[in-house]
Amino acid sequence: MVNSLMQRVNFVTLCALCFLISLLVSTVEARVRHYRWEVNYEYKSPDCFKKLTMTINGKSPGPTILAQQGDTIVVEVKNSLPTENTAIHWHGIRQIGTPWSDGAEGVSQCPILPGDTFIYKFVVDKAGTFLYHAHYGMQREAGLFGSILVAVPDGESEPFIYDHEHNILLNDWYHKSTLDQAEGLSSIPFVFVGEPQSLLINGRGKFNCSSSSISITEEVCNTSNPQCSPYILSVTPRKTYRLRISSLTSLSALSFQIEGHNLTVVEADGHYVEPFVVENLYVYSGETYSVLLTASQDPSRNYWISTNVVARKPSTPLGLAILNYSPNSPKKMPPTIPPPGPVWNDTASALAQSLAIKARHGFIRTPPPKADRVIVLLNTQNKVDGYTRWSLNNVSLALPLTPYLVALKYKLPHAFDQTPTPENYDSADYDIYSVPKNVNATSSSGIYRLDFNSTVDVILQNANTLTPNNSESHPWHLHGHNFWVIGFGDGKFDIENDPKKYNLVNPIMKNTVPLYPYGWTAIRFQADNPGVWIFHCHIETHFYMGMAVVFEEGVDMVGDLPSSVMGCGQTKAFHGP
Amino acid sequence: MVNSLMQRVNFVTLCALCFLISLLVSTVEARVRHYRWEVNYEYKSPDCFKKLTMTINGKSPGPTILAQQGDTIVVEVKNSLPTENTAIHWHGIRQIGTPWSDGAEGVSQCPILPGDTFIYKFVVDKAGTFLYHAHYGMQREAGLFGSILVAVPDGESEPFIYDHEHNILLNDWYHKSTLDQAEGLSSIPFVFVGEPQSLLINGRGKFNCSSSSISITEEVCNTSNPQCSPYILSVTPRKTYRLRISSLTSLSALSFQIEGHNLTVVEADGHYVEPFVVENLYVYSGETYSVLLTASQDPSRNYWISTNVVARKPSTPLGLAILNYSPNSPKKMPPTIPPPGPVWNDTASALAQSLAIKARHGFIRTPPPKADRVIVLLNTQNKVDGYTRWSLNNVSLALPLTPYLVALKYKLPHAFDQTPTPENYDSADYDIYSVPKNVNATSSSGIYRLDFNSTVDVILQNANTLTPNNSESHPWHLHGHNFWVIGFGDGKFDIENDPKKYNLVNPIMKNTVPLYPYGWTAIRFQADNPGVWIFHCHIETHFYMGMAVVFEEGVDMVGDLPSSVMGCGQTKAFHGP
Structure with missing residues (x-):
């Protein structure tokens, strides 16, 4: 009975449920949320190509921190890398009163040595969508990053309505090791890292193993590896979803779009946005957004979700995921071509989005009239x-x-x-x-x-x-x-x-x-x-x-x-x- | 005039000359020898296969430290690795009064952080052949090592006679990165590093680029790369040479032999050996020997120098160098097949060598008769x-x-x-x-x-x-x-x-x-x-x-x-x- 129930409830929904339950049982007092993380390398095939990836507790992206405004987050980071130090930055968290927990190596702390454990402790003082990532060398690019999702306090609600939420973290992915890349950047002559091999949506992409100029064995690149099956965003017809969309790309600026669906922007970097509608969302590395998506289209099929490189002439294929209208099978391919996104050099459109993002009425904090x-x-x-x-x-x-x-x-x-x-x-x-x-x-x-x-x-x-x-x-x-x-x-x-x-x-x-x-x-x-x-x-x-x-x-x-x-x-x- | 002289004097001879001159100008007082080293990664092709190699001042093996008994060595090690720490051990140097300069991370010191400079200062209190190498993670295997050659004090001489000397440092070489290997060793299931791809003699080997199961581009493996031209040991007929032979292999026990020439063992780990003659010298990782070689064979040709894996069933080709009888061209290939060395599992012969190594008469330090x-x-x-x-x-x-x-x-x-x-x-x-x-x-x-x-x-x-x-x-x-x-x-x-x-x-x-x-x-x-x-x-x-x-x-x-x-x-x- 339990088994059959489990089969029907997919894992993502279960996680969302756990989050909601955890919020329901919360008391008025802020809680301390304790995490124990171990940073190490593991072989991962996020885009089907096997590569040593920097992981937290075996995962890249790392575990999502789910918290409520006012909570104290304690993360014990154990560095289990063989010879490399590390440090983790909590991106978008202001660290009021705890500047030593900012995780910026060379600025707020010495690096965490191999074998050592560093305890980050800070308050998440604002609801919204935030990130964390390595802030040492180019380790973020090696896979060391994740999301921080902070809910509003008990008794408060957000100024927009949705039935469910999903988190979507975007990044770009290279097959060369970070060491290889760092070496090139600090060489004379300069060797640029080049364009990424793949774009990942929630850590999943699909490299065309046969596209490489040199032959790659199936052990190295295998498109049937479940690690690189596309991310499935399951929706129920007519429901509205909050999608938290962020980017931790190394290099690429991205556009994100869902075939046949508009997106209503409601949050940016933890601040409420006066809602506006876009066909595609431009997301730069380090930015976070929330958009509302209503499952208002033909429910008999699935749709493509795509992300593409903008602002640089792209040579990286689209990153793809599936918008799955239940009860369709998530494996049912959309009958269409994935949306290619806007042309890469349409700066005017990207700028137009930047200009459209205003503080939401009722949530405006007016800046001082002039600068010192x-x-x-x-x-x-x-x-x-x-x-x-x-x-x-x-x-x-x-x-x-x-x-x-x-x-x-x-x-x-x-x-x-x-x-x-x-x-x-x-x-x-x-x-x-x-x-x-x-x-x-x-x-x-x-x-x-x-x-x-x-x-x-x-x-x-x-x-x-x-x-x-x-x-x-x-x-x-x-x-x-x-x-x-x-x-x-x-x-x-x-x-x-x-x-x-x-x-x-x-x-x-x-x-x-x-x-x-x-x-x-x-x-x-x-x-x-x-x-x-x-x-x-x-x-x-x-x-x-x-x-x-x-x-x-x-x-x-x-x-x-x-x-x-x-x-x-x-x-x-x-x-x- | 200078140019034409230079052409006739090869670089190795020049180095030996510099060393001799430096000894001649030494005063009775011990000197301080100061080195500034920068540790970094560089692309190197020691066996024709291009790999990120850990270097000192751009070299692997690193610079040879030439000193005289009683000298003080000061090495400023700057760690320019992007995210990795390091530490360097002075192998065979006792560090009397300076145990903090032993370079064993976790034992005598914390690791040297990226960007930092650590100053090692110690006395070389004994003439002989010694080594240095990284003592952190498995960085020695990545290429961070070299030789320390300590001459006898002024007015003293060694109890054996030779005309010239050459230093020969052996190691084994892997194409996978050290990180890859370390990851396998600390995984469940355990993934062994396997046998090395090449054996290097003074940092030079020759991988058969076409032997790989996957295709390799010429950019990655190029047998005409001068970095992997064989080491040339040039000798003058009838002269006697002291060869300092050491091994810093990661895994392999080696045998070393020179086609058609016996070797007389005279030093082991900085101690004089009662001379004995071998056809091949067994050398384990961390051991150093001096042998005497007399150029007594047919001077009209060159001879093979080879090293082969023993003590493990080998799957690594012979490491090869050339014994060049001048005035033959060093490029003149020996007309023979390189000596394959002893069979790998002839433990009895290896043990016989160990048993043959006794302190030289006149240089015996008798041990205490019993242990506490x-x-x-x-x-x-x-x-x-x-x-x-x-x-x-x-x-x-x-x-x-x-x-x-x-x-x-x-x-x-x-x-x-x-x-x-x-x-x-x-x-x-x-x-x-x-x-x-x-x-x-x-x-x-x-x-x-x-x-x-x-x-x-x-x-x-x-x-x-x-x-x-x-x-x-x-x-x-x-x-x-x-x-x-x-x-x-x-x-x-x-x-x-x-x-x-x-x-x-x-x-x-x-x-x-x-x-x-x-x-x-x-x-x-x-x-x-x-x-x-x-x-x-x-x-x-x-x-x-x-x-x-x-x-x-x-x-x-x-x-x-x-x-x-x-x-x-x-x-x-x-x-x-």
């Missing part, structure tokens, strides 16, 4: 000592050996570069449409120190890369804060006139925002969270090549740091009994 | 929680998070297992010729604490592995000491009668000694070097699977430890200005 400080960051690709790097105002970040948080809190001398970081670039003389006249940049561990509680504007200014007629998209992610997205523009930012066009009425707050080719993006935030926070391009290779700056604010107000964050740089010592 | 303590170590393959491990008396070593040296010196509590380690096994009831009745062992970080200045005998007792009718060879290496090799035997060690047959008259001192299949090996050493010292099987995979014990002696006499060895386990703290 404006930092303009010119995004360029450069050379530092012959190596290809990414720079802001011609400075490429090199993380120090001693984490900034420890160095600043305990005033350790010489722990990082004390040279002031540039507030701007020589805007009048710089042609953003050309390859830099002087390609050389410098590398530095210098930071931006912000006055506590001040209001800061950052203008991200895009430009041409080292390749003529090329400017790339960059999703910028800020740790420790949500920022208001107050403006986007084409071309060079005009500090006199553009600020007049800022949206200060109902701007969305986000933690990750795209910067479009040859354009600018303006954000505003309050430096109100004591700690040290990195702000970086969320493209794994760009961050690895120095595309980041670091902000400090109110570090004197940070409590005593746990010794667990130490052990590197100037923080090695024996610790008497 | 006898530790018998049964070598077995076991299961620990389902994982395949190697054990001593049913205990498999698990290194602690806090290095023993720090934990013991500063009496840190709970840093490692305090359970006493077993002195013996149930010899009467144990059948060494069968698979263990109970395959289960335990894993422990417990150690052997030795009375300072006491004399310790260790009897290594071999047995059957988990495979019926199989017992493997194990080269055992002791850090911080030279030991006397006092006996070898077949079968089960007889504690009543076998000690009566010990050679206490002229035993050789070594730091690495083989244990033969189903046999025993007895060593004696004095616990006279304050510190903590690991004693382990030098097969990389065996050590990785726990085949080691740890000795402590006189740790209270060890000076203050540098903070550079700390940063892991209980040694994380900020270190005020």
Whole structure:
């Protein structure tokens, strides 16, 4: 009896049920949710191609953290990698009062050594859709990531209605090892990682094993491996679903679409969005969205779900999943061709989505009317000592050996570069449409120190890369804060006139925002969270090549740091009994 | 003029010349020799197959350290690996007064983090042939190793005569990454690394690119790559050469031979050997020898140098080099078939060589007549929680998070297992010729604490592995000491009668000694070097699977430890200005 019941209830539904039950039994008091994770390598075939993948408790993506606003999350991370360190960042969680739990290696902590266990403890103070991922080397790309889904408190409800919810995490996938890729990036001549082999939807893709130029054995690539069967999103006709859609791609900007169905955007990075309808959702690495989907189409068939690369000329096949209208078999193939998504270089449409995202009425937090400080960051690709790097105002970040948080809190001398970081670039003389006249940049561990509680504007200014007629998209992610997205523009930012066009009425707050080719993006935030926070391009290779700056604010107000964050740089010592 | 001279003097000769000149200009005072090394990955094709290789200053094997007895060696090791730690052990150097420079991660130091620089400083107090290599994970196998050649002091000479010398470092080589291999070893079911693809002589081998079961592109495997041209040993007819021959294989025991030439063994592990002549030299991983070779054969041709796998059924082709009689072209192929070496399972011949190695007359250091303590170590393959491990008396070593040296010196509590380690096994009831009745062992970080200045005998007792009718060879290496090799035997060690047959008259001192299949090996050493010292099987995979014990002696006499060895386990703290 139990068995037959089990057969009818699919696993995903069961999980959703468990989540709902767990919320029902919750008391008014916030709970502590305890996780024990072991990080290791395992052979996985997420796109049918067998590869050593970085896993949590044997899984990639790792376990989903399900919590309720106000809960305390405790994650004991045991590093079981043979020789590699690690660190895990809780993407979108502000870490108020716990800046040492931010998981940014070199910023908030020393790396977690093989064999060691690090305990992250933090409060999820806001309902919404968040992420976690490795923040060390390029380990995120190796598979170390997952989702954090935070429900509203008891007695509260969200300002939109749905029957069920599903989580959809997107990423891109390479067959080369991360080590191989990192080696190429830090070589002269520079060897780029290239375009990914597959796009994965909830960790599942399908590589065409016979498409490779060299022969691959079935042991290495097997399209009938159940690990690479497509993700099935099962729906009941006429019901409405909340889909939480996020991306942790290494490189690719994505569009996500469901054949024959529109999507209503209602949440972005944990903030309610004034609803708007899209045919396809653009998602940049580090962004999270919730959309509503109503199963309103012909229920006699299934539909394709697809994701495709945008913003770079794609050479990666579509990522595919199945929207399964029950009671159809999930194995019933849609009778159609999967939606190819928008053309890759339709920047106008992507920008239109960015502009459409406004804070939802009734949930608007108005930004301060003006900034105390404006930092303009010119995004360029450069050379530092012959190596290809990414720079802001011609400075490429090199993380120090001693984490900034420890160095600043305990005033350790010489722990990082004390040279002031540039507030701007020589805007009048710089042609953003050309390859830099002087390609050389410098590398530095210098930071931006912000006055506590001040209001800061950052203008991200895009430009041409080292390749003529090329400017790339960059999703910028800020740790420790949500920022208001107050403006986007084409071309060079005009500090006199553009600020007049800022949206200060109902701007969305986000933690990750795209910067479009040859354009600018303006954000505003309050430096109100004591700690040290990195702000970086969320493209794994760009961050690895120095595309980041670091902000400090109110570090004197940070409590005593746990010794667990130490052990590197100037923080090695024996610790008497 | 200079150019034409240069053309005639080959590079190896030039290096030897530099070495000689450097010795000539030395004063009576010992010198400090300073090295700056950067550890990184690079693509290398040592056997024509391109692979990410762990290098020092771009080289694998790394730079040869050339020094004179009494010199102080300072090596600044910068870890430029993207996410992996490292540590380097100075194999055969006793580290008297500098136990923190032994480079054994988990024993004498915390690992060196990416970006960090660790300074090793130690005295080479004895002339001879030594080695260095990574002592972390299985990084030695990835290519991180090299030679240390220590000359006699000014005014002293060696008790044998030669015209020139050459260094020959042997190793085996895998095409799979070390990570791949480590993953297999720590999986259930166990996946063995298998036999190596190539044997390298001075970092050069030649893989048959077309022998692979899957097609390999020329970019991946190219037999005309100069990196895999054979090593050329150039000699002048009638001259005598000292060949320093060592092995840092991961797995393989080797035989080394030169077609048509006998070799006279004169040094083993830095100790003078009463000369004896061999047709082939057996070399186990971690052993070093010097042999004399006289270029006494037909000078009109070149000869093959070969190395082959012994002690395991080989599936690896011969490693080949060329003995080049000048003025023949080094490219002139010998007109013969390379010597295949002895059959792999001729244990009797290998044992005969071990028995033939005695201390040279005039250089005998007589061992104490009896031991204060006898530790018998049964070598077995076991299961620990389902994982395949190697054990001593049913205990498999698990290194602690806090290095023993720090934990013991500063009496840190709970840093490692305090359970006493077993002195013996149930010899009467144990059948060494069968698979263990109970395959289960335990894993422990417990150690052997030795009375300072006491004399310790260790009897290594071999047995059957988990495979019926199989017992493997194990080269055992002791850090911080030279030991006397006092006996070898077949079968089960007889504690009543076998000690009566010990050679206490002229035993050789070594730091690495083989244990033969189903046999025993007895060593004696004095616990006279304050510190903590690991004693382990030098097969990389065996050590990785726990085949080691740890000795402590006189740790209270060890000076203050540098903070550079700390940063892991209980040694994380900020270190005020």
